[in-house]
Amino acid sequence: METQLTWYGQSAFKILTPTGKVLLVDPWLTNPVFEKAKNELAALEHVDLILVTHGHSDHVGDAVEIGKRTRAKLVATFDLSAAIVTLGYPSDLADMETTGHMGGTLTLFGGEVAVTFVPAWHGSAVSKEETAPPVYAGTPAGLVIALRDGPTIYHTGDTDLFSDMALVSRFHKIDTMLVCIGDHFTMGPARAAEAVRLVNPREVIPMHYGTFPVLTGTPAAFEDELKKRKLKAQLRVMKIGETIAMRAR
Numbered sequence: 450m451e452t453q454l455t456w457y458g459q460s461a462f463k464i465l466t467p468t469g470k471v472l473l474v475d476p477w478l479t480n481p482v483f484e485k486a487k488n489e490l491a492a493l494e495h496v497d498l499i500l501v502t503h504g505h506s507d508h509v510g511d512a513v514e515i516g517k518r519t520r521a522k523l524v525a526t527f528d529l530s531a532a533i534v535t536l537g538y539p540s541d542l543a544d545m546e547t548t549g550h551m552g553g554t555l556t557l558f559g560g561e562v563a564v565t566f567v568p569a570w571h572g573s574a575v576s577k578e579e580t581a582p583p584v585y586a587g588t589p590a591g592l593v594i595a596l597r598d599g600p601t602i603y604h605t606g607d608t609d610l611f612s613d614m615a616l617v618s619r620f621h622k623i624d625t626m627l628v629c630i631g632d633h634f635t636m637g638p639a640r641a642a643e644a645v646r647l648v649n650p651r652e653v654i655p656m657h658y659g660t661f662p663v664l665t666g667t668p669a670a671f672e673d674e675l676k677k678r679k680l681k682a683q684l685r686v687m688k689i690g691e692t693i694a695m696r697a698r
C-alpha cells in the first residue's frame with residue numbers, strides 16, 4: 450500500500466502508512482477553513498498516534514477528544530505531553546514509549562514508524578480557556594517522521610527560519626517537507642524558501658496559511674520565492690480536505 454497524506458488546514462495532517470497505521474499531526478480539524486470537520490472527526494474511528502508539535506490551541510486542536518475516543522497514543526515532548534494530559538488526555542496513552550525530547554528518536558511499531566524531535570523557534574504553552582493562565586509546555590518542536598517502505602516527512606511545526614535546519618537533512622534524507630508559510634506567527638514565503646534550501650527535500654507542501662486573515666503568506670508567493678532561488682524541491686499545494694498519495698524515494 451502507498452502512504453497517503455490528508456491536509457485538514459493549518460498544520461493538521463493525517464498520514465496513512467504503508468501498513469495501515471493512522472497518524473494525526475497537530476489535529477485541529479475544527480478550524481475555520483475545514484468545512485467537513487464534523488464528518489471527518491466522526492469517521493476517525495481508528496487512530497494509532499496523535500503527534501503534537503507545541504501547545505498552542507491551533508495545534509493541540511481536537512487531540513484530547515480524538516485521543517479519548519480512539520485510544521490513540523500521544524506523541525510529544527515530555528513537557529508538552531504533561532501539559533496536554535492536564536487538558537484531559539488519558540495519561541496511560543501519554544507514557545514514556547511515545548514521549549521524547551529534542552534529538553531523540555522514538556521507534557514505534559517495531560520500526561514501522563520512527564519519530565525524531567527537532568527544534569523549532571516558537572512558543573509553546575497550553576491554555577485551558579482563554580482567560581486561564583497558560584500551562585508550561587516546554588519548547589516547541591518540529592517532527593521528522595520516517596516510515597518504513599514510505600517517505601520520510603519533516604513537519605516543521607511553527608517556526609522561524611534557523612540555520613540548524615540544515616542539520617535535519619544531515620541525519621535524514623527528507624522526502625516531503627511540510628513547511629509553515631503564513632507569516633505573522635511563523636516564517637513567511639521568503640524565509641520558508643530559505644528553510645527549503647537548508648533542508649533540501651524532494652518535495653515541499655506549504656501549511657499554516659489562510660486560516661486567519663493575518664496569515665497572509667500564499668502558495669503563489671512561496672512558489673515565486675522558491676523559483677527565485679532556483680531550488681529543485683517540487684512544490685505540491687494541497688487543497689483543504691484533499692488526500693494525496695506519497696512516494697517513497
Ligand SMILES: [Zn+2]
Nearest residue numbers: 505507508607
Ligand atoms: Zn500555529
